[in-house]
Amino acid sequence: MLGLHLYMLQRLSALLLAPLIAVHIGVMLFATQGGLSAAEILGRTQGSVAWALYYGVFVAAAAVHGAIGLRVIAFEWLKVPASCLTPLTWVAGLVLAALGARAVVAVIG
Amino acid sequence: MDELIAVRVFRGDDRAGAWCSYRVPRQESQTVLDVVTWIQRNAEPALAYRFACRVGMCGSCAMTVNGEPRWTCRTHVRNVAADNRLEIAPLRNLPVIKDLVTDMTEFFEKWTRAKAVFEPSATRADPLPLISPEGEQRKAASEGIECINCAVCYAACDTVRQHAGYLGPAALNRAWTLVNDERDAGNRARLAAVTGPEGCTSCHSHQSCQKYCPNELNPTAAIAGLKRKAAAAYLRGGR
């Protein structure tokens, strides 16, 4: 029940997320060796423009993709009325984006 | 000694209905349509059902047999009632008028809403267009044009079930054949019609339509084609 705009946003965000996730998995596999600590994480990410850009784009794409996915689930499974779908999608997207942005700021400093 | 098949048939409509049981003599080379006909002639004259050609050409006899949508005239009892039990119900996803007869109105209305109708681009005064049978588009159209609107795919589609306004596999499959018809002039309006919230973007690619189509068509592939066309137009800046 997505129009063409939302459909394309969903697919394009997916295309963007795929390589970002591949990198993230790689980093996690590397980082979790020998245990994780706050210092180790921050040592890698703090002050880094590259990580800021990377995680910034990651958060934006994930927020869009997750919100649109929730929209479809709300419509098909929860039978949410059509008039409530757009506000719901915006709220979901903004919550994800806000929490994500806070997390990016937290680790980039 | 006659073998008997235990047959449960849905009787009633959307407001009230029940399974009714009958015992039908089993025969060599018997189809489910034969079973339904036997019941109506010998056990329950008021049983309502549809059929026409009874040779697998018209699609009128489509019903749900043991949970699966099929043409009953082309379903041999020996293939579906190995344990001498049969369950016959009307097609899913359509309102029931009575017993095994469904109301096909919405199915055909969605066909129209999808603009799955040929729009001529020439008049009789113009020369005939020469379409090669080997052309990409002609082959794509050929793969979908044998649809006889039997609604088996529509009944099989779980997305139709969850999404009442979804145009459905048959309408979208026909739209795709027309998108590939080089003589057609209606593609702008047609693409807009099939890419709304109730169009091809709602398909979740379960491929139940392809599995159950008695003519071996593949609406999922046709819908994927529509998605591709729509995406290309979108990225080029059109809509």
Add this chain to the structure above:
Amino acid sequence: MRREARVRREPLWLAHLVHRVSGLVLVTFLPVHFLVLGLALERTDTLDAFLRWGENPAVKLAESILVLALGLHLFGGLRLLALEFLPWSPAQKTYAATAAGLAVILSLGFFFNAV
């Protein structure tokens, strides 16, 4: 009233359900993940305590299940992107099975690497 379950035993219907459920798991996990990372803002000692707690094998198992969800959604999603943007391939069931297999391998790899 009418028997409906049969149509849902299709492998590709199951693939869709897996994609949807894994997506739900991920979108539920994500805010929690962001909140934990947000601890780095002012409460790095809380973050460290959390990370130490996370060394527990039971937590690693839970994380591996999350990685499974991620793999299923990612590889299943790639199959869908190919289905929708590339020329049609009839081998969808094979691709779906391959996607599931890769996700399991990824999850096991994560688990054995992490514990």
